[in-house]
Amino acid sequence: MRRDPAAVAQTAADAAGAVIRRYFRTLPDVVTKPDDSPVTLADQGAEAAIRSIFKEQTPDFGMIGEEMGGSASGRYTWVVDPIDGTRAFITGRPIFATLIALLDDGVPILGLIDQPITGERWLAHEGVLHFTGRHGGPGTRRIAGLADAELSCTSPDMFPPALYPRFRSLATACRRVTYGGDAYGYGLLALGQIDIIAEAGLKPWDWAALVPVIQAAGGSVTDWNGETLTLDSDGTVVAVGDPRHCAAVVSALSSPVRPSVSG
Numbered sequence: 001m002r003r004d005p006a007a008v009a010q011t012a013a014d015a016a017g018a019v020i021r022r023y024f025r026t027l028p029d030v031v032t033k034p035d036d037s038p039v040t041l042a043d044q045g046a047e048a049a050i051r052s053i054f055k056e057q058t059p060d061f062g063m064i065g066e067e068m069g070g071s072a073s074g075r076y077t078w079v080v081d082p083i084d085g086t087r088a089f090i091t092g093r094p095i096f097a098t099l100i101a102l103l104d105d106g107v108p109i110l111g112l113i114d115q116p117i118t119g120e121r122w123l124a125h126e127g128v129l130h131f132t133g134r135h136g137g138p139g140t141r142r143i144a145g146l147a148d149a150e151l152s153c154t155s156p157d158m159f160p161p162a163l164y165p166r167f168r169s170l171a172t173a174c175r176r177v178t179y180g181g182d183a184y185g186y187g188l189l190a191l192g193q194i195d196i197i198a199e200a201g202l203k204p205w206d207w208a209a210l211v212p213v214i215q216a217a218g219g220s221v222t223d224w225n226g227e228t229l230t231l232d233s234d235g236t237v238v239a240v241g242d243p244r245h246c247a248a249v250v251s252a253l254s255s256p257v258r259p260s261v262s263g
Helices: 005-023 041-057 086-090 164-173 183-190 210-217 243-253
Strands: 030-032 038-040 062-065 069-071 076-084 097-104 107-115 120-125 128-132 150-153 176-179 196-199 220-222 237-240
Touching: 005 041, 005 076, 005 097, 005 107, 005 120, 038 041, 038 086, 041 062, 041 076, 041 097, 076 086, 097 183, 097 210, 107 183, 107 210, 120 183, 120 210, 128 210, 150 164, 150 183, 164 196, 164 243, 183 196, 183 210, 196 243, 210 220, 210 237, 220 243, 237 243
Parallel strands: 062 076, 150 176, 150 196
Antiparallel strands: 030 038, 062 069, 076 097, 097 107, 107 120, 120 128, 196 237, 220 237
């Protein structure tokens, strides 16, 4: 690597943030993609800005972006979601995030979560997490058990029928469930505000940046079977702030809640 990847990622996030702030709360035109997810000029412009930085500073690296595609190439590959949480962006809520990850032969070694409106940024590289923000500091919290856990998820609508009962099994074991946040929720988990996040249907650009951040904060990120996430994973993701309870979380996710039958 000829350049410091952390510096390159931060420069790219700065460029993306400048684009995003121009469009925030301007009622942007929204296009629905084939997968029914929304996209705006802010998404497209932010990814273009990121790609320009990467092309200039790391021209030999591959890149995969949500809006403009791409593929892994060589040892190092950038993985980018310019606005994770486009629905939140469209509705003027500052809980979306720009996600930037660097993979080394498919393994995330750098993760950046950036919220360009609040000015919060999580940057994890070489096992160290740096948080920029006015409130809180990095580090997950320890809990006695799942009964004390704050569980979160972006939306229950993201679960197909086969997975929703499994999520509900975990939910019933936890103290309470909150919805909303997209990648911003994982940043809050890295600050010890949330204990567990369980989601499904995630693509590599949705989770690659989160893995180094959560791990550097002291937590764990796997699929619902407790396996390491890879580019070929099934899209299920569970982040746990206190790794001592990973087995209990995976066990709860493997035991779907059955609807009661009254006679």
